[in-house]
Amino acid sequence: MYFQEPSLLKFQQQMEDQQGSNNCRSLFGIENIPQSSQLRDVLDNIPSDAIAPIFKDFFSRLRRHKHLEGYAILPNVLMCSIDGTQYYSSKKISCEHCLHKEHKTGEKTYSHAVLQGAIMHPDKKQVIPVMPEAIQNTDGSKKQDCETNAAKRFIDRLKATHPRQKFLICGDGLMSHQPLIEKVLDNNMHYIFVCKPGDHQYLLNG
Ligand SMILES: [Zn+2]
Numbered sequence: 001m002y003f004q005e006p007s008l009l010k011f012q013q014q015m016e017d018q019q020g021s022n023n024c025r026s027l028f029g030i031e032n033i034p035q036s037s038q039l040r041d042v043l044d045n046i047p048s049d050a051i052a053p054i055f056k057d058f059f060s061r062l063r064r065h066k067h068l069e070g071y072a073i074l075p076n077v078l079m080c081s082i083d084g085t086q087y088y089s090s091k092k093i094s095c096e097h098c099l100h101k102e103h104k105t106g107e108k109t110y111s112h113a114v115l116q117g118a119i120m121h122p123d124k125k126q127v128i129p130v131m132p133e134a135i136q137n138t139d140g141s142k143k144q145d146c147e148t149n150a151a152k153r154f155i156d157r158l159k160a161t162h163p164r165q166k167f168l169i170c171g172d173g174l175m176s177h178q179p180l181i182e183k184v185l186d187n188n189m190h191y192i193f194v195c196k197p198g199d200h201q202y203l204l205n206g
Helices: 008-019 023-028 036-043 048-064 147-161 178-186 201-205
Strands: 072-074 077-090 099-102 108-120 128-135 166-171 190-193
Touching: 008 023, 008 036, 048 128, 048 147, 077 147, 108 147, 128 147, 147 166, 147 178, 178 190
Parallel strands: 077 166, 166 190
Antiparallel strands: 072 077, 077 108, 099 108, 108 128
């Protein structure tokens, strides 16, 4: 919630000026508000898996206090909507995990993305995010990672994290293909995927 303001530094400084305190200090015990470059230097070294237990704990607390029951889309089934989103793109700065795209001009664009999932219900304004899956190249793999591969890992992880919870996975036209549907069914989940006439000719026009 502290990250909704585009500049964390500006937001914290504003609080400091207006209220004589800021929540970097009151909540996290940080004496001096760090510059964004320092924040990145620190955060970049933490593997994203390190924050997975936070999502699981959050989910367990919601379940324990019966907040998840109102999200059931079918009896005991939660709907988890998934989609990919890119959060970094550069023509100059890259790392070994970057996805890369070569343009006709020979120029390259480097990027990072995640497959994000959230539990949603049509009658609820709030969504409950679950641990995202990074879409990134791993060491030694020649083939680029992609959204559908990340979705397969996401589904395995969702099942492993919440083995007794039933899910309905919701996704766009990228997801409505056999390998991913098999992955969903193998994990005993339901699915609703968008299916457009253009890329499902056999199903719709066959
Ligand atoms: Zn990178």
